[in-house]
Amino acid sequence: MKSAKQIILRLFQYREFLMRAKSIGIKNVYSDTLAEALGSTATQVRKDFSLFGITGNKRAGYKLDDLLSQLSELLGKNQKQKIIIAGAGNLGKALMQYDGFKKEGIEIVALFDNDPVKVNIESSPPILPIERLFEFIGKNKINLGVIAVPYFAAQQMLDLMILAGIKGVLNFAPISLKSPKDFFINDINLRLELETVAYFIKPLKQED
Amino acid sequence: MKSAKQIILRLFQYREFLMRAKSIGIKNVYSDTLAEALGSTATQVRKDFSLFGITGNKRAGYKLDDLLSQLSELLGKNQKQKIIIAGAGNLGKALMQYDGFKKEGIEIVALFDNDPVKVNIESSPPILPIERLFEFIGKNKINLGVIAVPYFAAQQMLDLMILAGIKGVLNFAPISLKSPKDFFINDINLRLELETVAYFIKPLKQED
DNA sequence: ACAGTAATGTGAAATATTTCACATTACTGT
DNA sequence: ACAGTAATGTGAAATATTTCACATTACTGT
Incomplete structure (x- = not known):
């Protein structure tokens, strides 16, 4: 099984x-x-x-x-799961403010971005510079991350997270990331999901 | 098959x-x-x-x-697919600004929201009041929609879309929507996706 | 020109998943 | 108290998906 x-x-x-x-x-x-x-x-x-x-x-x-x-x-007791989000673009922020998480034991404890103008230590959760990611993960024993950075930065980000001790990620970058076998990645490609819908709604030829 | x-x-x-x-x-x-x-x-x-x-x-x-x-x-020629998004909250806006779509033949032609302060006819794409959704779909022959409204409003929104002529949706509301058999729905539940990761990274008992 | 080979393409086998069929059982109603 | 029934629980069958095994073939190198 x-x-x-x-x-x-x-x-x-x-x-x-x-x-x-x-x-x-x-x-x-x-x-x-x-x-x-x-x-x-x-x-x-x-x-x-x-x-x-x-x-x-x-x-x-x-x-x-x-x-x-x-x-x-x-499934795991609904214990509070602390997670971090890499990338504070639109998607990162949407997740940050997504109500659905809050009430169900998923707590976003920080976002990270390498754009200084996005950094905001005061916000809740804080948006921190990438440089602090490694240390933050270790110190707070985070083992779950979200990758919401552009695709060309995704692999590098993942490597960093793995090194820091993260055990699994939810990945929004539209590429297949390389990782050790015991590392868990859940890929979500929003465009693909949309395209799939588009495919299924058009008049199908070889359907039975 | x-x-x-x-x-x-x-x-x-x-x-x-x-x-x-x-x-x-x-x-x-x-x-x-x-x-x-x-x-x-x-x-x-x-x-x-x-x-x-x-x-x-x-x-x-x-x-x-x-x-x-x-x-x-x-898969369909990469023809321009016009889509609308119901709900101009964080998720809706993140999608609206998501680069990935633009270049691949998916064009978001409008968002809809029932909150007057979110409405913005000037933005690109425009954010219109819900009242105009039905007419807009018909007039512009849209057949693909995204549901990014709160879960309690999702079914109603879907019904409206179907009535207006939409053929398939990408649904972010965390409930199973009812629809005719020939209507295509692709459900995405972000929280579930995160929880799934959380499940798989914890030390498993009955794995082999 | 031709032998060797590194790729494709695909039936068949293996595996995984879903559905069927039905025995079992506890509740409900009289 | 007990017959009827509407639910669960689960082997077995059916179906779907993936992997194996290998015949086929066109390129490459000499």
């Missing part, structure tokens, strides 16, 4: 939905509920759970709280 | 790499070259090509220009 990325992603989606459901007072869910919420199937949901030993109630579905705690057990 | 999203995505990645390679004067590539560039395997690359009838040269690999034109034939 490769503990495939896809399943893990779905588990996170389940958890996300459940947290939202909980916040509006729902106490019980069925595999059906989850399937519909994510556009999947009930069997898929149960299979996913089965693979990770998550169990429910034979007739009554799943108790929301139980399910949530089983998922969180697996 | 489902013309799987994954393969298409890889084809776009090949094309992206090739364009970059071309810009630095490279004339020939091998399946190996592409494989290494994307962190894949040469067999995978050739298989992908084989599935779509893309051919190269038995001993000399692929002529970059030929390959590019074969890919573009398939």
Whole structure:
């Protein structure tokens, strides 16, 4: 088993939905509920759970709280994750202000940029010069980073992060970065994602 | 065959790499070259090509220009794609200013927001009030949209877009949107992507 | 001119993922 | 109390994807 990325992603989606459901007072869910919420199937949901030993109630579905705690057990307790962002351009700043992170245990503790006019020690989180990145990572024991720098600077940035002790990154630079095998990279290429949509909406020739 | 999203995505990645390679004067590539560039395997690359009838040269690999034109034939000619963005928050603005789009045939022709202070008819692209979205889509024959509004407004926005004639969206709202079967949605959930990284970098228990 | 070889192209095998089919079980209603 | 049923849980089958293995071929070098 490769503990495939896809399943893990779905588990996170389940958890996300459940947290939202909980916040509006729902106490019980069925595999059906989850399937519909994510556009999947009930069997898929149960299979996913089965693979990770998550169990429910034979007739009554799943108790929301139980399910949530089983998922969180697996996915990691929602402990505060400190992350840094390399690159304080538009994307970096968008992430910096993205509400979604704040409430879910992801804390952006600093941004880094080599443009002096972007540096701002007072802001929250602070935007620091690149020179301080190495030291900052070590001192604050950060192990998760985001690469939001231009593509030509991305590999160099990654190398620096790895050297400093980062264990995994979310990479927005549109190139495939080289890294040690045990290092985890999640690539997101926004343009590609858009192009993919564009491809699928045009009248297809060889579809069946 | 489902013309799987994954393969298409890889084809776009090949094309992206090739364009970059071309810009630095490279004339020939091998399946190996592409494989290494994307962190894949040469067999995978050739298989992908084989599935779509893309051919190269038995001993000399692929002529970059030929390959590019074969890919573009398939993926759509790089024709100008006009898109609109719903939501002019940080994410919307980051996309608006994202260089990557401009040069590759993706043109953001307008943003829409219901916050009057964000509206700015003078900017380029303009930020218009939501009320004008329906009319704008029809008049300009837009068929591709981006949803960058808060999650609670996303479904409503999608419904409006569909009604107006949009054929596919890139959705950043962290919920699964309901749509007709022939409508294409590409979901991106930034927080989930980050959480996935966080999951994979922690010491795994049941990995082999 | 031709032998050697380094590449492609692709069926077949292997592997991974999803879906089916159904046994099991706990709740609900009477 | 118990029959009916609506849910879960999971092997097995089906399907999709990736990798293997190798025949084919065009270039390169002499």
